[in-house]
Amino acid sequence: MADLSVKYLGLNLRNPFVVSSCGVSATVKGVKQCADCGAGAVVLKSLFEEQIEAEIGMGDLGGDIDIHPEASDYLSELGKLHGPRSYLQLIEEARREVDIPVIASVNCVSARWWSDYAQQIEAAGADALELNIAIMPRTLDQEGAGLEDAFYRIIDQVRKQVSLPLTVKIGPYFTALPRVVAGVVKAGANGVVLFNRFYQLDIDAETMELVPGYQFSSHQEMHLPLRWVSILSPQIECDFSASTGVQSGLDAAKMILAGANVVQIASVLYTEGIKHLGVMIKDLELWLDQHGFGAPDEIRGKLTQSESYKSETLERLQYIKTLGEAGSS
Ligand SMILES: Cc1cc2nc3c(=O)[nH]c(=O)nc-3n(C[C@H](O)[C@H](O)[C@H](O)COP(=O)(O)O)c2cc1C
Numbered sequence: 001m002a003d004l005s006v007k008y009l010g011l012n013l014r015n016p017f018v019v020s021s022c023g024v025s026a027t028v029k030g031v032k033q034c035a036d037c038g039a040g041a042v043v044l045k046s047l048f049e050e051q052i053e054a055e056i057g058m059g060d061l062g063g064d065i066d067i068h069p070e071a072s073d074y075l076s077e078l079g080k081l082h083g084p085r086s087y088l089q090l091i092e093e094a095r096r097e098v099d100i101p102v103i104a105s106v107n108c109v110s111a112r113w114w115s116d117y118a119q120q121i122e123a124a125g126a127d128a129l130e131l132n133i134a135i136m137p138r139t140l141d142q143e144g145a146g147l148e149d150a151f152y153r154i155i156d157q158v159r160k161q162v163s164l165p166l167t168v169k170i171g172p173y174f175t176a177l178p179r180v181v182a183g184v185v186k187a188g189a190n191g192v193v194l195f196n197r198f199y200q201l202d203i204d205a206e207t208m209e210l211v212p213g214y215q216f217s218s219h220q221e222m223h224l225p226l227r228w229v230s231i232l233s234p235q236i237e238c239d240f241s242a243s244t245g246v247q248s249g250l251d252a253a254k255m256i257l258a259g260a261n262v263v264q265i266a267s268v269l270y271t272e273g274i275k276h277l278g279v280m281i282k283d284l285e286l287w288l289d290q291h292g293f294g295a296p297d298e299i300r301g302k303l304t305q306s307e308s309y310k311s312e313t314l315e316r317l318q319y320i321k322t323l324g325e326a327g328s329s
Contacts, residue, residue, distance in 0.1 A: 002288035003295045004281065006040070008239055008262045009128045009165035009190050011101045013040035015281050016252060016296055020243055020266035021046050021105040021130065021169075024274060028093045034269075035098035037277040040262065042100065043130050046107040047087040052117060084117065091124040101127040103167075109135050111153040118161040128165040131158060131189075132196055136171075144175055151180070152187040159188025167241065169193035172224055182236055191239030193264060194225045194232075216267035221245030226258050233259025234304040247272075249283025259301040 004015035019025050019034045019042045026045035034042050087104075094102045104126035106117075121129055133151050137144075155168060168189040174180045181192055200213030222245030229242050242255035243264035252263045268276055284296075293299050305311040 002285050002293060004040075004285060004288075006261060006296050008041065008101075008241065009103075009167055011041065011127055011165065013101065013262065014038075015040040015284070016256060016260075016262040017277060017280055017284075018043060018103075018241060018262045018264045019269065019277075020264040021132065022266040022269070024266070024269050026090075028090065028097055030274075031094040031102065032097050033274050034277065035100050037274050038281045039100060039277055041103060041127075042094070042098070043103040043105050043264065044087075044090060044094065044126075046105040046132055047084060049106070049108040049110065049113065051087075052084050052113050084120075088120055088124040091121065091126050095125040095127075103128045103130050105130040105132060105169075107132040107134055108154060109133070111150070111157045114154070114157045114161055118158045122162045122164045126164060128167060128190075129158070129162065130167045130169055130193060131155065132169040132193075134171070134196065134198075136173075136198070148174075148180055148183060152183055155184060155187035155189055165190045167191035167193055167239065169196045169243070171196045171198055172228065177228060178232060178235060181232055181238075185236055185238045189238065191241060191261070192232075193241040193243050194228050195244050197221070197244050216270055217245045219245055219247045219251070222247075222251055222255075226254060229255060229260050230258035230303065230305045233301055234306055247280075249280045249285070249287055252280060252284050253287045253299065256296050256300050257303040259304045261300070 006013050006016045008018070015038065017038070017040050019039045021043040023045060024030045024034065025042050031042050031044070091102065091104050104121045106121070106129065108131060118129065131154065133154055135147055135150055137147055151170070155166070159166060166189050168184050170180070170184065170192065172195045184192060197217055200215060202211050202213035203209070204211045225242045225244050229240050233240050239261045240259055241262045241264050242258070242260040246252060246255060246263045246265050247268040255263050265280070288294070288296070288299070305315070
C-alpha cells in the first residue's frame with residue numbers, strides 16, 4: 001500500500017487532499033467532518049477584508065481597489081459568517097478538535113489591517129495562512145504593473161508580521177503569470193494556490209437582473225491549473241497547490257505528476273458529499289499501487305513542461321493537431 005503522506009508549506013499531511021476554503025470549512029463541525037473523512041488538511045472559510053472593516057467600523061474601503069464583488073455574495077449566502085473575533089475562535093476550536101493542519105484564509109484586496117490581524121491569526125494557532133488576493137481590474141485606469149505591485153505589497157506586509165507558512169491563492173488572469181508567481185514568492189510566500197475561481201456572474205433574463213451564476217466547478221476546469229502547475233513547478237521554488245476542477249484520485253495523481261504538492265477541493269464536496277474524500281484518497285492509493293509507486297513524492301514533477309522553446313512548440317503542435325481532429329469528426 002502506498003504511503004500517501006506529503007509535506008506542504010513545511011507541514012506534515014497524511015495525504016495530499018486539502019479541503020479548500022468554502023462553506024464546508026466555515027464551522028468546527030464541518031472541519032471535523034472533513035478530518036473524519038480523511039482530509040490531509042483544511043483551509044478554513046475565508047475571512048473577508050470587508051468583514052474586518054465592518055467590525056472596526058470603517059464603511060468605505062477606499063484604498064487600493066474597489067470592494068470585492070465575491071464578498072457580498074459570500075456574505076449574503078452564508079448570512080452568519082464570522083467576524084474577525086469569532087474567526088479567531090474558529091481557528092482555536094478547529095485546532096483543538098482535529099489533528100490535521102488547519103490553514104486560516106483571508107480574502108483581501110489591500111495591504112491594510114495586516115499589522116495586527118495576521119499576528120492574531122498566528123496567535124490563535126493556525127498552522128499556516130492562505131491569502132486569497134482577489135484584486136480584479138474593473139476600470140480603464142488600472143494598469144497591470146500597478147495591480148501586481150498591490151499583490152506584492154500585501155504579501156510583504158503580512159510576511160513582516162508573521163512567521164507562519166504563507167501561501168497565496170491567485171486567479172489565472174495575468175499577462176505574464178510566471179513573473180507574477182515568481183514575484184509572489186519573492187515577496188515572501190512559501191507556496192501558491194493555482195487557481196482561485198472567481199464569482200460567476202449570470203443574468204436572469206426574466207427579472208432582467210444580474211444574479212450569481214452556478215458556483216460549482218466542472219471537472220474540465222482542471223486543465224487550466226494542470227497546465228500552469230506543469231509550466232511553473234520546474235521554474236519556481238515554492239509549494240504548489242492545484243485547485244479548481246479536481247474531483248477524483250486520478251485528477252490528484254495528474255496534478256502531482258505535473259508538480260503539485262497537494263490538491264485542493266471544494267465543489268466536489270458539495271456535489272458528491274464530504275464522504276467523497278474517502279473515495280478520492282482510496283483511488284489515488286490504488287493508482288499509485290497499480291503503477292508501482294510507493295508515495296506521491298515518487299511521481300511529483302515527473303511530467304512537467306520545461307521553459308524551453310521545445311515545450312512551447314510541442315504544446316502548439318498538440319493544439320493544432322487536436323483542433324484538426326475535432327474538425328474532421
Ligand atoms: C460555496 C463556495 C464558497 C467558497 N468560499 C471561498 C472562500 O471563502 N474563500 C476562498 O478563497 N475560496 C472560496 N471558494 C473557492 C474554493 O476555495 C475553490 O478555490 C474553488 O471552488 C475551486 O475549487 P473547486 O473546483 O474544487 O470547487 C468557495 C467555493 C465555493 C463553491
